[in-house]
Amino acid sequence: MAPDTPTDLRTEVHDLIALTPETRLRLAGLACARCGSTESLRPGGHAYTHSPDGGRLGWTVKVCANCPVHPSQESELRS
Numbered sequence: 348m349a350p351d352t353p354t355d356l357r358t359e360v361h362d363l364i365a366l367t368p369e370t371r372l373r374l375a376g377l378a379c380a381r382c383g384s385t386e387s388l389r390p391g392g393h394a395y396t397h398s399p400d401g402g403r404l405g406w407t408v409k410v411c412a413n414c415p416v417h418p419s420q421e422s423e424l425r426s
């Protein structure tokens with residue numbers, strides 16, 4: 348995995364200009380927001396980018412069958 352590829356798109360607010368093409372696929376809901384897989388995608392909540400007016404822009408993203416729908420669920424699964 349490339350160093351500049353976020354682990355989970357939904358855990359931080361991103362700068363749209365700084366996103367890689369691969370990350371843009373995740374934002375568009377064409378790949379898993381967490382791992383980038385394109386298999387068995389399902390609704391995965393929202394990811395956010397900085398908006399030019401200083402706010403946040405929400406994107407409806409998807410996750411694959413292997414990734415948690417909510418990032419917070421992951422820590423629960425680990426414990």
Ligand SMILES: [Zn+2]
Pocket residue numbers: 379380381382383384410411412413414
């Ligand atoms: Zn995934």
